[in-house]
Amino acid sequence: MSKCAVMAYKKILVFVIPVLLIVSMTGCKTARANGSNKDYKDDYSSLIQPVEMKLVLGYSEEAPSKDNLIISELNKLANADINIEWTPMVSYNDKFNVLMASNEHPDVILVPDVKNAVFVDGIIAGMFWELTSYLQEYPELSQIKPLLLKNASVEGKLYIIPRERALKRKMVVYRSDWAKVAGLDAPDTIDGIYNMAKAFAYGDYDRNMQNDTIGFALGTVNNEIDCIDALVVAFGGFNRWGIKDGKVIPAFMTEEYLETLNWLRKMFDEGLISPDFAITKTTQIVPDFVDKEKTGLWLSYKLPNRSDPVLVAKQREDPSITREDVFEFAFLKGPGGKERIAAETGISGGFAFSKRAVKDESRLRELLSIFDVIQSREGQILINNGVPNVHFELVENKYAKAVDPAVFNKEVSPIGQLGTGGGKAYIIADDEITVRLDNARRTFDESGMISDITAPLTSTSYSSNSMNLLRIISEAQFNYIMGKINENGWRKALEDWMSAGGASAIEEFTQAYNKENK
Amino acid sequence: MAEMSAGIKIKNKRKKQGYKLRQIKKDLWLYILVIPGLLHFIVFKYLPMWGILIAFKDYNAYLGFFGSPWVGFKQFTDFFTSPEFGRLFVNTLTISFYNLIFGFPAPVIMALMLNEIRKQWYKRTIQTLVYIPHFISWVIIASLTYTLFNSQGVINKYIAAMGNEAVPFLTSADTFRPLIIGQTIWKETGFGTIIYLAALAGIDVQLYEAAVIDGANRFKQFWHITLPSIKGTIITLLILRMGHILDNGFDQLFLMSNSLNRSVSEVFDVYVYTMGITRGAFSFSTAVGLFKSLIGIVLIYSSNRLAKAAGESGIF
Numbered sequence: 001m002s003k004c005a006v007m008a009y010k011k012i013l014v015f016v017i018p019v020l021l022i023v024s025m026t027g028c029k030t031a032r033a034n035g036s037n038k039d040y041k042d043d044y045s046s047l048i049q050p051v052e053m054k055l056v057l058g059y060s061e062e063a064p065s066k067d068n069l070i071i072s073e074l075n076k077l078a079n080a081d082i083n084i085e086w087t088p089m090v091s092y093n094d095k096f097n098v099l100m101a102s103n104e105h106p107d108v109i110l111v112p113d114v115k116n117a118v119f120v121d122g123i124i125a126g127m128f129w130e131l132t133s134y135l136q137e138y139p140e141l142s143q144i145k146p147l148l149l150k151n152a153s154v155e156g157k158l159y160i161i162p163r164e165r166a167l168k169r170k171m172v173v174y175r176s177d178w179a180k181v182a183g184l185d186a187p188d189t190i191d192g193i194y195n196m197a198k199a200f201a202y203g204d205y206d207r208n209m210q211n212d213t214i215g216f217a218l219g220t221v222n223n224e225i226d227c228i229d230a231l232v233v234a235f236g237g238f239n240r241w242g243i244k245d246g247k248v249i250p251a252f253m254t255e256e257y258l259e260t261l262n263w264l265r266k267m268f269d270e271g272l273i274s275p276d277f278a279i280t281k282t283t284q285i286v287p288d289f290v291d292k293e294k295t296g297l298w299l300s301y302k303l304p305n306r307s308d309p310v311l312v313a314k315q316r317e318d319p320s321i322t323r324e325d326v327f328e329f330a331f332l333k334g335p336g337g338k339e340r341i342a343a344e345t346g347i348s349g350g351f352a353f354s355k356r357a358v359k360d361e362s363r364l365r366e367l368l369s370i371f372d373v374i375q376s377r378e379g380q381i382l383i384n385n386g387v388p389n390v391h392f393e394l395v396e397n398k399y400a401k402a403v404d405p406a407v408f409n410k411e412v413s414p415i416g417q418l419g420t421g422g423g424k425a426y427i428i429a430d431d432e433i434t435v436r437l438d439n440a441r442r443t444f445d446e447s448g449m450i451s452d453i454t455a456p457l458t459s460t461s462y463s464s465n466s467m468n469l470l471r472i473i474s475e476a477q478f479n480y481i482m483g484k485i486n487e488n489g490w491r492k493a494l495e496d497w498m499s500a501g502g503a504s505a506i507e508e509f510t511q512a513y514n515k516e517n518k
Numbered sequence: 519m520a521e522m523s524a525g526i527k528i529k530n531k532r533k534k535q536g537y538k539l540r541q542i543k544k545d546l547w548l549y550i551l552v553i554p555g556l557l558h559f560i561v562f563k564y565l566p567m568w569g570i571l572i573a574f575k576d577y578n579a580y581l582g583f584f585g586s587p588w589v590g591f592k593q594f595t596d597f598f599t600s601p602e603f604g605r606l607f608v609n610t611l612t613i614s615f616y617n618l619i620f621g622f623p624a625p626v627i628m629a630l631m632l633n634e635i636r637k638q639w640y641k642r643t644i645q646t647l648v649y650i651p652h653f654i655s656w657v658i659i660a661s662l663t664y665t666l667f668n669s670q671g672v673i674n675k676y677i678a679a680m681g682n683e684a685v686p687f688l689t690s691a692d693t694f695r696p697l698i699i700g701q702t703i704w705k706e707t708g709f710g711t712i713i714y715l716a717a718l719a720g721i722d723v724q725l726y727e728a729a730v731i732d733g734a735n736r737f738k739q740f741w742h743i744t745l746p747s748i749k750g751t752i753i754t755l756l757i758l759r760m761g762h763i764l765d766n767g768f769d770q771l772f773l774m775s776n777s778l779n780r781s782v783s784e785v786f787d788v789y790v791y792t793m794g795i796t797r798g799a800f801s802f803s804t805a806v807g808l809f810k811s812l813i814g815i816v817l818i819y820s821s822n823r824l825a826k827a828a829g830e831s832g833i834f
Contacts, residue, residue, distance in 0.1 A: 097798045101579040118579070118798030125580035223777040275669040278689050279776045356580070467792060468601060474777045482689075482778075500601055 055108040058089035078373035105354040140375040160350030170230040175296030176328035178205035206293035215272030217295040219282030226282035227299035229342035234332040248509040384425035386412040400426035459508035573805040593805035625710030648708025660773035
């Protein structure tokens with residue numbers, strides 16, 4: 001070969017090799033994908049055909065492994081082949097929206113919130129199976145409480161299998177050791193909170209010789225004060241929305257709400273509330289304030305866990321100290337002295353079945369039968385408590401205690417996301433206080449549970465404009481508590497809210513309410 | 519005569535075509551080298567551009583891209599008539615305007631200052647140090663700001679020690695903009711000096727030597743040699759900057775906003791995120807994004823024209 005020809009040959013090679021590489025690589029990829037699919041099918045065709053079910057769930061700490069024991073037990077129990085894709089819990093809402101816009105739907109979609117605009121749009125477009133009549137065919141699914149079904153419905157029709165949660169959850173959490181020293185009772189009334197906040201803020205219970213304790217720690221979630229409903233209800237007000245003079249109106253238009261704000265304003269003025277409460281996320285309260293002994297009184301859905309640094313430090317000094325010696329909870333009482341609780345909707349989203357993945361009724365029935373097993377007591381115990389003697393052991397036949405808390409958190413806790421009826425499982429407790437708390441949650445007087453009456457109702461003008469409407473109120477609320485605006489300013493914000501679309505929201509909710517309760 | 523000129527024209531055209539082909543042949547490998555870059559732009563920039571069509575549709579995930587109904591300019595009219603529009607527009611423009619006024623000259627000034635430093639090791643060290651903030655993510659910067667500026671933070675402790683009342687930096691609408699501009703300047707000024715320093719390095723040393731002989735002092739040298747030499751660079755960067763006038767940087771604004779400054783902190787970028795990702799109004803937020811880009815293009819073109827009219831070279 002002449003030198004020139006070699007050069008030309010080299011030149012061609014330079015160009016051809018990358019192209020060949022690219023082509024061959026993509027070729028390999030598709031070939032491999034096809035191959036594995038085939039293997040997969042061959043493996044299972046010899047068995048009794050377990051029902052395949054794909055879904056996406058969120059995890060909060062660590063995604064469970066592929067060979068999770070509970071899932072494989074559940075597969076055996078329901079003759080299923082459950083395939084879960086795990087995604088971080090914090091971004092699940094975003095994941096859900098993106099999933100809805102994609103062409104690849106899993107068989108079952110966890111809807112984070114029934115009122116989610118994308119979900120409602122999907123329903124209108126006919127994207128989901130309506131389940132109202134199907135549920136009656138299944139022994140377990142037909143037993144779901146009517147209140148849950150009502151709250152899980154969209155315009156009176158059911159599209160999800162709701163995930164049951166406790167109705168009674170928001171509570172006051174406080175440092176019981178400080179309260180004992182101060183000689184105060186459980187802060188289960190508004191005055192109780194105020195007195196304790198004052199005592200904690202001005203006294204030096206953390207014994208650091210500094211006046212740095214926040215009397216009453218408030219946090220925000222989605223730019224609203226977290227758990228403020230609990231306070232409003234304890235003042236005798238509505239839980240978000242209520243009925244007055246035949247109209248459905250928001251809580252903040254009532255005098256009780258203004259009373260709550262005045263109370264908070266007074267506390268802020270007296271320095272019992274952190275000046276930075278408006279920029280404190282509710283998730284910061286425990287790590288940033290409680291664990292640093294900067295507060296001992298706050299509103300929450302849960303108690304600090306057993307590995308909380310404050311508790312661990314106390315236990316190092318005196319091993320006999322239990323969690324209730326340091327942290328305690330209280331449910332609020334109303335003006336009449338009886339318990340008055342801002343009830344939750346009782347559901348935490350639920351599972352919907354996409355028509356894009358679930359093509360026909362027979363497939364839907366297959367999937368529903370898996371959920372029927374999940375809904376059973378056996379299924380719920382497996383999902384929430386784990387495998388007996390591997391994950392939990394029964395104490396006095398009353399509650400479940402984790403055999404190894406680390407393993408329990410890793411293998412069982414995330415699967416709880418599948419829990420559609422947690423009330424059927426054993427209480428998971430690691431000490432006395434959890435048993436007490438869970439029992440307190442499961443027992444309540446119906447009349448003291450104030451529900452958000454708009455939970456089963458829809459108003460298009462509210463949901464399409466909710467961002468702006470919420471902004472008006474939350475801004476005024478913070479400014480009022482911080483003393484930046486007075487009562488006139490607050491009333492003006494209410495007027496702004498009405499003219500920004502609130503008036504039509506009230507009208508639509510009232511109509512929907514009348515239709516529902518005819 | 520006419521025929522002849524026509525003939526010449528055709529001949530010229532052919533000649534030109536032949537010339538072009540020859541040119542391509544000559545630099546064939548250069549053209550081939552361009553292909554991956556070109557592919558990148560086609561695949562990742564031009565093809566996804568078809569997505570903007572959903573701004574004119576009522577996109578519904580179930581019906582899909584092709585099935586969703588066309589709605590013309592409905593999304594745009596909805597946006598322009600929404601109560602949020604005015605506020606968003608004013609907020610976005612105000613922050614951009616301040617960023618332009620205070621943020622744009624900062625790297626120029628810093629580059630000029632660095633340029634005057636005689637000790638090379640000292641200049642190099644400073645240069646490296648000022649680049650660092652650029653590589654810190656907004657999340658870190660936001661939490662640093664929160665730590666420094668909260669009511670118990672160092673700044674407020676200092677203010678209190680001076681006997682003044684604490685300033686609610688983070689929870690007030692008045693201090694939001696200064697805080698944002700301050701963050702941007704702190705983060706990006708150092709890195710922004712790179713291009714100017716390169717331009718400064720390209721100035722012919724003989725010019726300075728000649729100026730010194732003519733008796734020019736340092737300020738005169740700066741005013742008559744340094745500044746005119748980097749004027750073109752400044753203008754080019756300014757034009758490019760104009761295209762981003764409605765971009766405020768999502769991360770920063772999203773992280774710094776809270777209930778008490780939302781009246782000034784809500785801008786287009788955050789709005790597109792909330793409407794598109796959180797609320798799932800894909801068509802609507804695409805329309806908002808498209809509107810933003812259109813304004814950007816108009817501004818780039820007009821400022822380029824202005825620059826050319828003023829005798830500068832412009833960017834295209």
